[in-house]
Amino acid sequence: MAGELPEYYFRVREQGAAVYRVETDNPERRLELNQIAVVNTKRGDWKPQGATELTAADEAAIADWLAHRQAVLAERRLDDIHRAVDHLNLTAAWAQSQATDAELEGVTDTLLLAMHDLRTVLIRRKADRIDRADGADG
Incomplete structure (x- = not known):
């Protein structure tokens, strides 16, 4: 076959x-x-x-x-x-050069909340990694 x-x-x-x-x-x-x-x-x-x-x-x-x-x-x-990450960069370029005020009004709060949430998680996780690394060194 x-x-x-x-x-x-x-x-x-x-x-x-x-x-x-x-x-x-x-x-x-x-x-x-x-x-x-x-x-x-x-x-x-x-x-x-x-x-x-x-x-x-x-x-x-x-x-x-x-x-x-x-x-x-x-x-x-x-x-x-x-x-x-690519989409975030493309979104920043769009917001800076192409977005109308009405379009920005429709997405700004949602984007800011999502980015704040992501930033908070990333900072907490980075601090945890640093703490563990410091604990392993000390």
């Missing part, structure tokens, strides 16, 4: 994935996806589906997928933050 099918298919969901075993060994040679587990990426765990007993190979495939997925999600989170 030109493109061999994988043994498992992971249907991504909001908090993880549904895990399917890909099966073609049937009299009709039809492709069947049999759900064997549900994965939670936030908790880093999984549960068998129904009465399914997971094999060592199932567990290994799920663990590999989970580790890879968590790494991808972490990269995306950081990329989102870098994009947010």
